[in-house]
Amino acid sequence: MSRIGRKILPMPKGVTLSQKPGSVSVKGPKGELSKSVPAGITIKTEADKIQVLRADDSRENRSKHGLVRAHLANMVKGVTDGWTRELEINGVGYRAEVTGDAMTMALGYSHPIVFKLPKGVSAKVEKNRIMLTSADRDLVGQTAAKVRELRPPEPYKGKGVKYMEEVIKRKVGKAGATSSSG
Numbered sequence: 001m002s003r004i005g006r007k008i009l010p011m012p013k014g015v016t017l018s019q020k021p022g023s024v025s026v027k028g029p030k031g032e033l034s035k036s037v038p039a040g041i042t043i044k045t046e047a048d049k050i051q052v053l054r055a056d057d058s059r060e061n062r063s064k065h066g067l068v069r070a071h072l073a074n075m076v077k078g079v080t081d082g083w084t085r086e087l088e089i090n091g092v093g094y095r096a097e098v099t100g101d102a103m104t105m106a107l108g109y110s111h112p113i114v115f116k117l118p119k120g121v122s123a124k125v126e127k128n129r130i131m132l133t134s135a136d137r138d139l140v141g142q143t144a145a146k147v148r149e150l151r152p153p154e155p156y157k158g159k160g161v162k163y164m165e166e167v168i169k170r171k172v173g174k175a176g177a178t179s180s181s182g
Contacts, residue, residue: 005065009050009073012080017045028079031135038064078135085144087130091159098123107151
């Protein structure tokens, strides 16, 4: 049996869970999220607890049991605390600024890059750090990946956009004319 799927999920105060056939939605102080629930998986709520159950022990239902519980836990955490992803910009003249629902970045190209933030994601820039915040974990992760893709970090000088926890393996540059000919 799925170890993650068996865990009972506590429902914090101020969070409501509503179900329709084939989908579940969670509403809280930071917003509302909804996701589809595959056939064979049911969600049972009691007072302040959420339990994910499966219809039988078929391979398909076992594989989806833990997945649905993990998605539900991410949704509950998202509507209560929210999800944050931090990026770091490294390079001379590399910078970013947020104006409304767009982020303008100078990343060493001949032109500034205007990145439109998706609905539900907010950004904040402090010096060379970009903080993306959203209630939806998938959306904030996908947005961070798209921003990083604009100028991925290069291995020689480390210039580019990287995740805060990411470690770039540095390479040594050219050796030059240090070899002796003879």
